[in-house]
Amino acid sequence: MSTATLADREVETRPAVPAIAVAAEKLSVQFGEGDRATLALSEVDLTIRQGDFVSLIGPSGCGKTTLLRAIADLVQPSSGLLRVNGMTPEAARLARAYGYVFQAPALLPWRTVAQNIMLPLEIMGLRPERRRAEAAHYIELMGLRDFARKFPWQLSGGMQQRVSIARALSFKPSLLLMDEPFGALDEITRDGLNLHMRELWTRTGLTGVFVTHSIPEAVFLSTHIVVMSARPGRIVEVILSDLPRQRSLEDRDTPAFLSVARRVREALHLGYGHVP
Incomplete structure (x- = not known):
């Protein structure tokens, strides 16, 4: 006979x-000192849980x-605390805990798609057959x-950015940091990559x-939208999206989608004025 108490069973099923x-x-x-100092971020409090997709x-x-680069240990905080997977940003970088996708694809022009994707794996010293498989x-x-x-x-x-994302994922990081990777693309290409990113997040x-x-991109992609104020950057509001996990482009015309978008727009208005 089990000796587990009711409280124990509640913990197990929670x-x-x-x-x-x-x-x-x-x-x-x-950034900078004295009269030339620029305060980029001011007392930001933010928690991102594993499995979230968060848009800034x-x-x-x-x-x-700047916030993204601080998470990636590319910018050093002036004050406050920052942890990535329970580690300092430096320790997370050394542990290869994240992949980073820049605004521009930054691919090596003399390497093929496959060779660009394998670059981080070569740096890590993986065997050629393992690199090719990954x-x-x-x-x-x-x-x-x-x-x-x-x-x-x-x-x-658009295809170059797909390669850039594949390269960032090649060493299986649990965290993917993306700095406006689709901003320079036309609307049709951007829509296609938004769909692909949703599928990628669902599968991985x-x-x-x-x-x-x-x-619209923030609402379509995200579980949470972090709305920031004009410089110095502060968090105005973190908006939870309760849209279905499975999404299509047609969902952007639904009342639920438009309701979340309206909340984001209102928060942006609070942060820095009128949004057209």
């Missing part, structure tokens, strides 16, 4: 709370990219099967932090 992927407390970042949205210069997996995942032997200059901007379960200036 849903597990996801671990924290990113935790910021009173995080501030200042706000006016240009509000510190969205590259093949992400080539398939990102819909690049017919382009594996192409060079970057033979690809469209990774945690995403995504910088964007687009309200």
